[in-house]
Amino acid sequence: MTHGVFRHWPNRITAIRFAGAIVLFSIFASWGAPNHEAVVRATSTKIAFWLFVVTALTDYLDGYLARRDNLVSAFGRIADPFVDKVLVLGSMIFLAVMPWSQEWFPAWIIVVVLAREFLVTGIRSYVESKGGSFAADLFGKIKMVVQCLAIGFALGRISFNWEALGIQLVWLSWCTHILVWATLVTSIGSGLSYVFKARAYFAGDE
Amino acid sequence: MPILERLKLAIVSCGFLGCAPVMPGTFGTLGGVLFAYLMRGAEPFWAWCLGLALVIYLITRTMGEWAEQYAGKKDPGIFVQDEVVGYLVTVAWIGEPTILSLACAFFVFRLFDIWKPFPCRILEKVGKGDASCARPGDGILLDDVMAGIYGFAVMALLRTYLLEPSSWVVQ
Numbered sequence: 001m002t003h004g005v006f007r008h009w010p011n012r013i014t015a016i017r018f019a020g021a022i023v024l025f026s027i028f029a030s031w032g033a034p035n036h037e038a039v040v041r042a043t044s045t046k047i048a049f050w051l052f053v054v055t056a057l058t059d060y061l062d063g064y065l066a067r068r069d070n071l072v073s074a075f076g077r078i079a080d081p082f083v084d085k086v087l088v089l090g091s092m093i094f095l096a097v098m099p100w101s102q103e104w105f106p107a108w109i110i111v112v113v114l115a116r117e118f119l120v121t122g123i124r125s126y127v128e129s130k131g132g133s134f135a136a137d138l139f140g141k142i143k144m145v146v147q148c149l150a151i152g153f154a155l156g157r158i159s160f161n162w163e164a165l166g167i168q169l170v171w172l173s174w175c176t177h178i179l180v181w182a183t184l185v186t187s188i189g190s191g192l193s194y195v196f197k198a199r200a201y202f203a204g205d206e
Numbered sequence: 207m208p209i210l211e212r213l214k215l216a217i218v219s220c221g222f223l224g225c226a227p228v229m230p231g232t233f234g235t236l237g238g239v240l241f242a243y244l245m246r247g248a249e250p251f252w253a254w255c256l257g258l259a260l261v262i263y264l265i266t267r268t269m270g271e272w273a274e275q276y277a278g279k280k281d282p283g284i285f286v287q288d289e290v291v292g293y294l295v296t297v298a299w300i301g302e303p304t305i306l307s308l309a310c311a312f313f314v315f316r317l318f319d320i321w322k323p324f325p326c327r328i329l330e331k332v333g334k335g336d337a338s339c340a341r342p343g344d345g346i347l348l349d350d351v352m353a354g355i356y357g358f359a360v361m362a363l364l365r366t367y368l369l370e371p372s373s374w375v376v377q
Contacts (some may be wrong), residue, residue, distance in 0.1 A: 065321065
């Protein structure tokens with residue numbers, strides 16, 4: 001692999017993150033339809049939690065290294081957001097169908113988040129086809145952070161013995177509820193901000 | 207290849223690990239993992255790690271020019287003793303060197319080695335000028351030593367909160 005898209009570390013990191021997401025989903029899939037007792041503080045739960053944390057935290061790293069070392073590539077520009085969306089939306093879909101986590105992740109919220117992604121992708125490809133630039137803005141980045149926190153809290157809550165540290169599980173439950181609702185709000189908000197930004201392109205186009 | 211050249215190559219590439227066609231740095235770090243694993247019974251572990259790191263540093267800093275000439279470029283991939291030294295710094299204070307803690311340190315060190323946070327990229331340039339007493343080998347090694355110090359800090363935190371069984375909140 002001394003040639004091609006995996007010659008440098010940014011794209012390798014993207015590929016490793018994708019593999020991490022696949023392993024995470026395999027763990028979820030291997031659980032089947034577990035209830036709370038089946039997954040709480042299980043070894044596979046802890047592995048899933050740390051895998052998600054590392055995969056989510058390295059989101060920033062590949063893009064940062066690519067820009068710093070002038071290694072920005074077409075592959076990275078397509079693959080990096082692709083991996084982010086697979087990781088976050090895939091995790092949220094699994095959390096929406098597993099009985100232990102359904103309480104925090106109502107399916108309709110996932111549908112709204114998915115719809116927002118499709119809309120923004122559509123607007124982005126149109127704006128860029130017209131020669132405009134359509135980089136992710138601060139609102140979109142906040143949305144990503146909130147989504148990752150929501151998933152992290154849901155997995156972290158069942159991974160460790162928080163009560164031994166003096167942290168009530170009910171607090172973590174409320175934090176997860178709030179973060180999932182914040183996911184909904186930031187998804188709609190950042191989606192609308194993209195729509196307003198792209199209005200200039202629609203106005204002149206009959 | 208003359209026997210002396212072959213021996214030098216074996217040393218800088220940590221037993222030819224650095225000659226791996228893909229990701230030599232990652233394979234080279236595995237040499238560090240092997241050293242750390244072999245020293246797992248040594249007391250005190252931190253002194254053995256830092257001592258071995260120092261010995262490897264002093265031996266290989268003199269071979270930087272040779273490796274750059276041999277590979278025909280700066281900071282050549284075959285020179286992986288910098289990764290070994292950096293890894294040994296990372297694992298110096300992990301407490302009990304278990305498979306889990308050594309594997310964890312492997313990923314932590316590779317992260318900082320690839321990331322090269324400040325001041326790694328300044329240290330890379332050490333020894334490039336004529337006026338200093340530093341050699342090109344120092345430039346190759348020092349940025350990884352710095353990455354190792356970052357790794358050391360992260361592993362110290364992980365040891366305190368995660369890897370040390372007595373403080374492990376998981377039951």
